[in-house]
Amino acid sequence: MKPGDELELRVTPDRYLTVRYAGASGDFNPIHIDEEFARQVGLPGRILHGLWTMAQVARAHTEALGGPARLERLSVQFRGMGVMEHEVLVTGRVREVGADGRAVVDSEARQDGRRIVRNGVAEIRA
């Protein structure tokens, strides 16, 4: 890993993704699984769980690193609404690599050009 190295991950959540993720994660907030409820509270419809999208950001790192052991820290901000059946594009770029081999990676996730995760920062163990 060296400064300027890039990582990328593309994934398109299918229309039942939020139902499976709700079961897998335990987050059954109806804004993610109930179309009518989501609209009633002013959303365009069911939206992706932010933590599913963050998991895609994490996966972009761990796949690039060849496994999970070196991912020490990840922070993100969720903005906008992720939706199903539209491609999520995760991009990252190595900001710096220390003399000790530790690295910092900046990342974000976009959908149709809109950022749904921003200010992603990962710290990578040597």
Add this chain to the structure above:
Amino acid sequence: MSVDTSAIGRTYPPSLYAVGREKVREYAHAVGETEPIYLDVEAARAAGFADVVAPPMFAVVYAGSALAPVMFDPELALDFAHLVHGEQEFRWGPLVVAGDEIETTVTVRDIHERGGLGFYVFATESRNQAGELVCSGTWTDIVRPAQ
């Protein structure tokens, strides 16, 4: 919109989560993981782990199970219909594997209002059966005013 900040600093009793092999696999599938150490016991053992490895973001399962009852604390009175996840941070220690028992404590780190929105910040600390800190999390939820 005014927020009640009286819960700042409150810590809740620890909550125990037993990490199951099929739960790890279910989670890994739901987030699109294909790495064999998350899915295949033999691959995990060949890589030196006792059982399948939980992807780092599996923290949402063991720490989230401790956080959920806190968020339903009637004294917090969170308006779920208008709640969105604003920010998240995780810092990871040793990897979690199926068979681990993870104890998580939750603290209300901050509650404040900004720009008409309510911000609720929760901190979680999760330790395995050996007492090692496997994950600390900072969860920021934002509540929009009801229309």
